[in-house]
Amino acid sequence: MAELEADSLYRKCNPASLEFETTDEIKNSTTVIGQDRLSASLEFGTGMGKDGFNIFALGPNQINKQDHLKEFFEEKSADQPVPSDICYVNNFDDHYKPNVLELPAGRGCELHKQMDQFIDDLVPTLTSAFETEEYQNRRQSLQEQVQQEQGQTFEDLKNKAKEKGLALVRTPAGFSFAPLNEEGEIMGKEEIQNLSEEKREELEEKTQDLQEELQKIIQKMPSNRRKARERLKELDEEIATYAIKDLFDEIRDNFSELDNVQEFLDDVELDIVENVQSIMGNQNQSGQGNQLMQMMGGQQSQQRTSKNPVLDRYRVNVMVDNSEAEGAPVIYEDNPNYKNLIGRVEYQSKMGTLSTNFNLIKPGALHRANGGYLILDARQVLLEPFAWEGLKRALKSGELKIESLGESYSMVSTVSLEPEPIQLDVKVILTGERLLYYLLCEYDPEFNKLFKVEADFEDEIDRTEGNNNRYAQLIAGLIDKHELRAFDKKAVARVIEQGSRMVSDNEKLSAQTNEITDLLKEADHWADKSENGQDIVTYEDVEKAIEQKIYRSSRLRDRIQESINRDSIFIDTSGEEVGQINGLSVAKVGNLMFGRPNRITARVQLGKGEIIDIEREVDMSGSIHSKGVLILKGFLGGRYARERPLSLSASLVFEQSYSHIDGDSASSAELYALLSAIGSIPLKQSFSVTGSVNQHGKIQPIGGVNEKIEGFFDICNQRGLTGEQGVLIPSANEKNLMLRNDVVEAVQKDQFHIYSIETVDEGMELLTGLDMGELQEDGSYPEGTINYKITQKLNQLAEKRKAFSKSENSQE
Known part of the structure; x- marks a missing residue:
């Protein structure tokens, strides 16, 4: 039994032990100190590249876990390679299954711009080529040749009929044969009736023979027209190939080292050549359609589209642009619903009909974090319908597959896309309370297979002289982050003392940065409300902040x-x-x-x-x-x-x-x-x-x-x-x-x-x-x-x- 002395009832922080006068003089940090166990767990989880070694960072909500994790992983990611750009392009074999195009960082956006410019130049280039005199002459020559061949066939038949005393005549019902008299004129009904029976039978036999020949000629006409169209198409393809060669050469040269881009350009070139008349023919029709939509009050999609929708299939949809990235990405998604995690396919309304294409595929957080780190709040993920299952499915399969929930659950019947899956290489870090972690371990059999690394935040840290100065750096970091006034050393000492009070332990300091941040903000407020509007937060301001917070909440007490x-x-x-x-x-x-x-x-x-x-x-x-x-x-x-x-x-x-x-x-x-x-x-x-x-x-x-x-x-x-x-x-x-x-x-x-x-x-x-x-x-x-x-x-x-x-x- 002992009566306690006053000195043992409160452990003060000596301001003289702090190595600064104000927090402006010290290096600041927002990383919670004294987290050796946590750091070791994060280091292990980061270095472990095997499947399933994702991280669950657990600790009380009062600790600002997100800032600590972001700072840790941003430092780690700085030395890691920048991941590739991820793009979607049209699948010319099946438009409903767009293809993935992975490019070195920054090249995706470059290809996107060049293809947009290519599309802008395509129709004028083709139009110029097809309006040349050479093309018109060759086209006319082909048409005349076809007409001449067809005309010669009918001329031969006509001469043959004349030799047999018959004439080939055109009627509203088609072609027919009529007998000729000795003057070479077509017989009238009376003349035909005056002919002998034998003569009429002879004419009928000759007419029958010629009719069969005429029928064969008429049957060959569609085939001849088809051959004529093929010749014209070959001419169009020849002209189109020659016309767009210069447009493609520049893009091919810029991406000469990327085989997948060359294959994509081959597919685009082949499609343009095969559909050149459709491309040129739809130009005016699409312009009229856009005007009609505007007259009817319709809205254009925010997605950039050309006046000719056919041209949109040659664009490049850049899902992830890493042109400005330095190191691996570190992404924190504050609204982790299913679409924001996995991605989505959007639709646009045209004349009351919903339609979509690969340009309307939108990325999710997993796309942006691919090749790096994704930080998520576990509770928020669990509260969002389908988000938890979608995340687990992606991690288990190692693929990022965009699926329409409405189609999967038969809620809508609109035709959707099936984009090619993207290979997933991401380290997911979940944050949450300890109870939530233990519940997931107990009730979700797949959880421990996917999140094998437990990173536990300390609630409190040892109160030593060295830690006091590091704690002051944390306080300085929070002051800088929230743009508060500088604190003098006595004010910082009072905050440190309050850090011990928060954990009810004079040998420990609170690691719950949220409460410390609130105290700093309130002290800054009272410094501003002081008589002279102080530029520095003092001991008295911190003390008043503590007292006023208690006063505001103490009605029931x-x-x-x-x-x-x-x-x-x-x-x-x-x-x-x-x-x-x-x-x-x-x-x-x-x-x-x-x-x-x-x-x-x-x-x-x-x-x-x-x-x-x-x-x-x-x-x-x-x-x-x-x-x-x-x-x-x-x-x-x-x-x-x-x-x-x-x-x-x-x-x-x-x-x-x-x-x-x-x-x-x-x-x-x-x-x-x-x-x-x-x-x-x-x-x-x-x-x-x-x-x-x-x-x-x-x-x-x-x-x-x-x-x-x-x-x-x-x-x-x-x-x-x-x-x-x-x-x-x-x-x-x-x-x-x-x-x-x-x-x-x-x-x-x-x-x-x-x-x-x-x-x-x-x-x-x-x-x-x-x-x-x-x-x-x-x-x-x-x-x-x-x-x-x-x-x-x-x-x-x-x-x-x-x-x-x-x-x-x-x-x-």
């Missing part, structure tokens, strides 16, 4: 304290009572955690060794609290019931408690109340107690010790400090003390006391002013000690129980 001081909630801070003690509890409401005293009472009567926890009986306590009460029975039995049974029945309760209670930090206070009630020993009400107890009477550490001490101190201070009041805490909690200045000052002036105890015996001696009493050789305790009074009471209860049992048996 103040109302509870007011109820105590108005005797609506009964708490004694002076005098002595039997079976009554002040316990301490912690409440967290919103952004504020505060302590408050609770009256705990115990009553004892004759019974069978039962200890009734009233909170448990009415389902107002949790399992941990109930466990603490049951431990008390173990302690009593081990010390006082070795030779005889406990002949008592006791009840314990938190008075005026109307909400759920859990935790075992009040078990020592409950034990003090119980011992007091058994031995009828008054307890000093000027003390409040916290600490859990084990079955051997050892006092164990608890949480929220600073808030608990301050909660009781506030009540005593408001009522008036007497110099007799204080708090009993476990010795193991001494390292957690970072108390407010007013508490420290009261202890320094001997107006308030804080005692560190290790056992229940030490606590009882402080609370009663009596010795606990050591067990003597005869099995008894010295008279007048606490143990003596308790055993005497228990013996009396045992005798009464024995007498009562005999009385019951005699009556029977």
